[in-house]
Each structure stands twice: as C-alpha cells, then as structure tokens.
Amino acid sequence: MIDLLYFAWVRERIGLPREGVETDAATVADLVAELRAREERYALAFADLSALRVALDQELSEFDAPLAGVREVAFFPPMTGG
C-alpha cells in the first residue's frame, strides 16, 4: 500500500487530499498512467506532467523514478513559497 498525497489544484481537481492505493507500478510515470485511466478527474489532474512536481517520501523526485520501497508519493504544482 502506497499513500498518495495531493496538494493545491491537484487536490482540488481530484477532490481528495490523500488516499491509499495498491499498485504494482514500477515507476512514478507508471503510477500516473494507472491513475489517469481510473476516472476523468484523475486524467484532468495529470493531463500535463510538465505542470506537476512529485515527491517520494517527502523528497523531490522525478517522474521516471522507481517506486520500490516508497511509502508516500505526493503530487503538486510548482511551489510558490517565500
């Protein structure tokens, strides 16, 4: 089981702040493909990966990164702190 977390407009489009998924996806991109295939709201949220960032276990990562051993995956738009 992997925890998925969504922030900002990704959270709003999907309509959830977090959920648990069972997946055999090897990489983040594979997981995204599974999510997109689920429902329209996921397809909309993940339509343009260049507008998204991903963190694996709270460290910024890349969409081609492997998921082996990862417990928490977060998707969000580019950050706007400061």
Added chain:
Amino acid sequence: MRIAVQPAAFDPSAEAGLFAAGVSGAGALVTFTGLVRDLSGRLSAMEIEHYPGMTERAIRAIAEEAAARWQLIDVLVIHRHGRLAPGEPIMMVATAAAHRAEAFAAAEFLMDYLKSRAPFWKKEVTADGAEWVAAKDEDEAALWRW
C-alpha cells in the same frame, strides 16, 4: 538554527531581536521579511497550503546548505501557512555571519530556494473568487546563479 512553520502571526522586529540576542561573534546580521502583497488593491486574503513534514525537512536542508556554504553563525527561518491578510508578514529569514557579504548572500540564497523548493502553495482570494498563484519562470531561473 531555528525553523518554524506555523499558522500563527509573528512579530518580525521581536524575532530579529531574539535572534540577535542569541548570536555571539557575528559581524553581520541580515533579516528579510516577506509580506502579503496586494498589487491590485483587491486582495481579501492569501491562503497558504503546505505539506506538513516535508516542509520542515525541505527548509532545514536549505538552511543547512546555506549555513555550510557561507559559514553562518546562526540562521532563522519562519514561514506561515493558513489564511493571511494583505500586509501581514508571511515569512522571515535571518542570517548571522562574520561579514556582511556572507550574511547577505546566504539570505538571498535562502529566499530563492524557499520560493521554489519548499512545498508551499499560495492562493489569492478576491471578491471575484480564489486563484492559485502560478510559479514564475524567473523564480526557477534564480536558482541557477547558486
């Protein structure tokens, strides 16, 4: 080193005083306070979302890198989240170093990295609705100089 991620308001001058009182041997202190900007005059609030857990880790990593790179004597980062009113302080950084060049450079580095590497997202609320603030290309470009 103190990192605070909090919904509560803070007093920048009181924090600067506390920071200064806790530092010894520094030749330079630099403080920067970021405020909720209202360029249009229509902003009713700024809502700041963050990623609890990752936020503190990311800020600490950025602050540790700054401390090592510019041999800082101390560093402070405060960043708020939640609903803020126009003009309120959002965040503050303070750096203490032997010389001003290091203190200024480290403060700028902290600001550049907090903008695009700490997991915060700003939403502007006006009478017409609410809109997520888009990240700017120049914020990403600002990281290249470091």
